[in-house]
Amino acid sequence: MRVKSKKSGKQVFSRQLDAFFMDIYAIGQFTGRFFKEAFLPPYEWKEIIRQCYMVGYKSLALVSVTSFVTGIVFTKQSRPSLAEFGATSWLPSLVAIAIIRALAPLVTALIAAGKVGSNIGAELGSMRVTEQIEAMEVSAVNPFRYLVVTRVMATTFMLPLLMLYMALIAMMGAYLNVHQNEQTSLVSFFENAFEQISFLDIFSSTFKSLIFGFTIGIVGCYKGYYTTQGTQGVGKAANSAVVISMFLIFIEEIIIVQVVNWFRI
Amino acid sequence: MKKSSNHIDKDNVVVTIRDLYKSFGENHVLRGVDLDIYQGETLVVLGRSGTGKSVLIKIMAGLLKQDTGMMKVLGQEVDKLSVKELDALRLKIGFSFQHSALYDSMTVGENLAFPLQRHNKTLSAAEVNKAVQQVLEAVGLAKAIHQLPAELSGGQRKRIGIARTLIMQPAIMLYDEPTAGLDPITSMDINNLINKVQEQYHTTSVVITHDLTCAKVVGDRIAILLEGQFAHIGAFETVVENTTDPQVQSFYDYNFID
Ligand SMILES: Nc1ncnc2c1ncn2[C@@H]1O[C@H](COP(=O)(O)OP(=O)(O)OP(=O)(O)O)[C@@H](O)[C@H]1O
Ligand SMILES: [Mg+2]
Numbered sequence: 088m089r090v091k092s093k094k095s096g097k098q099v100f101s102r103q104l105d106a107f108f109m110d111i112y113a114i115g116q117f118t119g120r121f122f123k124e125a126f127l128p129p130y131e132w133k134e135i136i137r138q139c140y141m142v143g144y145k146s147l148a149l150v151s152v153t154s155f156v157t158g159i160v161f162t163k164q165s166r167p168s169l170a171e172f173g174a175t176s177w178l179p180s181l182v183a184i185a186i187i188r189a190l191a192p193l194v195t196a197l198i199a200a201g202k203v204g205s206n207i208g209a210e211l212g213s214m215r216v217t218e219q220i221e222a223m224e225v226s227a228v229n230p231f232r233y234l235v236v237t238r239v240m241a242t243t244f245m246l247p248l249l250m251l252y253m254a255l256i257a258m259m260g261a262y263l264n265v266h267q268n269e270q271t272s273l274v275s276f277f278e279n280a281f282e283q284i285s286f287l288d289i290f291s292s293t294f295k296s297l298i299f300g301f302t303i304g305i306v307g308c309y310k311g312y313y314t315t316q317g318t319q320g321v322g323k324a325a326n327s328a329v330v331i332s333m334f335l336i337f338i339e340e341i342i343i344v345q346v347v348n349w350f351r352i
Numbered sequence: 353m354k355k356s357s358n359h360i361d362k363d364n365v366v367v368t369i370r371d372l373y374k375s376f377g378e379n380h381v382l383r384g385v386d387l388d389i390y391q392g393e394t395l396v397v398l399g400r401s402g403t404g405k406s407v408l409i410k411i412m413a414g415l416l417k418q419d420t421g422m423m424k425v426l427g428q429e430v431d432k433l434s435v436k437e438l439d440a441l442r443l444k445i446g447f448s449f450q451h452s453a454l455y456d457s458m459t460v461g462e463n464l465a466f467p468l469q470r471h472n473k474t475l476s477a478a479e480v481n482k483a484v485q486q487v488l489e490a491v492g493l494a495k496a497i498h499q500l501p502a503e504l505s506g507g508q509r510k511r512i513g514i515a516r517t518l519i520m521q522p523a524i525m526l527y528d529e530p531t532a533g534l535d536p537i538t539s540m541d542i543n544n545l546i547n548k549v550q551e552q553y554h555t556t557s558v559v560i561t562h563d564l565t566c567a568k569v570v571g572d573r574i575a576i577l578l579e580g581q582f583a584h585i586g587a588f589e590t591v592v593e594n595t596t597d598p599q600v601q602s603f604y605d606y607n608f609i610d
Contacts, residue, residue, distance in 0.1 A: 210457075213456070214455075214456070217451060217453055217456075218449045218450070218451060218453040219453050219454070219455055219456070221410075221415055221449070221453065222447070222449055222453035222454075222455075222516075223455075224415060224442075225413045225414075225415060225442050225445065225447040226442065226443075226466070226467040226470075226516075226517075226520070227438075227439035227440075227442040227443050227467075227470075227471065228466075228467065228470050
């Protein structure tokens with residue numbers, strides 16, 4: 088599909104770019120359908136819980152390792168510039184602000200986009216090309232509700248949890264580094280760290296993660312649900328699920344940061 | 353081997369198709385299809401690849417919509433139904449897919465229980481289990497219950513696919529190339545299964561196939577799809593074996609060369 092200017096039938100930009108914007112538009116419509124279907128019974132609780140478990144299970148190991156390393160490395164790299172002003176005692180609160188406001192939501196979302204988003208795209212894609220989705224339809228089960236709504240709910244719900252977990256582990260990494268160098272105790276480290284963290288910070292990060300999770304779910308499902316071109320299409324669906332959701336996550340990040348900054352003043 | 357035809361109720365038309373058209377862009381697939389399918393019969397649809405056989409039965413099950421014309425199944429025009437009505441109709445239709453379309457992530461048993469549990473919420477686990485066992489035995493694969501679809505052969509998957517539709521006790525069975533890609537002996541097993549299902553469950557069946565042996569063994573009537581229309585409809589002997597249409601003749605000849 089590509090965007091055509093209505094009269095001449097010419098493509099507007101390059102072919103890839105057109106396809107990309109068509110995708111974004113169609114994802115908007117797909118989101119509309121989600122809201123139409125999500126709140127009508129029957130609810131697939133069992134399947135939602137299973138999907139939540141899958142999201143957690145798929146990303147937990149990678150999130151753990153990444154956040155721990157991020158915590159250590161970030162603290163280590165920040166120390167010299169603070170030391171110049173003799174301000175290493177600010178390290179815990181600096182690190183806490185960076186992790187909770189920015190790093191945790193973004194890094195968790197990028198990891199989940201790579202692990203969970205691609206997996207959803209591939210899974211639904213292969214169900215589409217092997218006619219499993221149609222099989223569900225003819226057995227009078229609504230595949231959109233059973234496959235899409237459950238997965239989107241799961242990613243939306245799980246991402247904030249993963250984000251909070253990530254923030255905690257990253258802070259532990261940071262503490263390890265601070266403890267090694269400044270011999271700070273755990274309690275004073277966290278007291279120090281949370282001095283600068285407000286409710287708004289935690290709330291906005293949680294909210295961001297919710298949006299990111301929703302994005303990852305919707306994009307993965309959209310790409311998988313409308314896979315074409317057989318098995319080759321399945322790989323493409325997985326791949327573009329990651330690319331598009333990362334792109335959208337960055338855009339959303341920029342917008343939300345702007346909005347939250349209005350509230351801060 | 354060929355069953356008797358006295359189970360057909362000619363006064364009772366289950367599927368009515370009138371002047372049905374369906375195109376995909378410039379690809380005009382169905383061009384004026386007319387057909388009546390009677391209660392209890394097994395109608396075989398023959399036709400070369402890409403003539404729109406799968407498209408036709410997908411329209412029957414409401415998976416695709418025709419451009420113009422009428423598709424009436426069990427007295428209801430499929431494209432005019434609401435979502436609820438369509439679901440109710442679909443419960444009476446069993447659709448066996450060309451490539452089986454078993455749910456990869458579920459075991460054979462879960463595949464079979466899936467439609468049943470969703471539509472009969474009051475059934476106990478034991479009752480579901482019993483129904484699953486029953487259809488598995490009907491297709492001769494009782495041992496496969498805990499296996500995953502990936503562990504089955506093509507013929508076994510076809511049979512599980514058929515079992516999954518049987519569990520809802522459909523009034524109409526649609527088989528999309530049930531014997532494609534199977535060896536002659538396994539094919540014969542499937543043919544016999546189709547006949548057995550017909551006898552046991554009194555279904556009306558549509559069987560799409562390229563396989564003339566299958567057509568001969570299961571078909572009460574053969575309908576030949578040529579260039580978007582049914583060119584010939586009748587008994588196997590008249591429309592295939594003793595045909596005067598050169599296109600059907602070549603189809604027949606090639607089928608028995610390789
Ligand atoms: N969803 C679709 N979108 C676009 N074109 C389609 C679609 N489904 C089928 N077609 C086209 O319609 C034509 C008929 O397809 P169909 O699958 O019905 O053929 P068939 O008779 O079942 O062939 P085969 O014996 O190979 O299964 C083909 O040219 C196919 O490309
Ligand atoms: Mg086909």
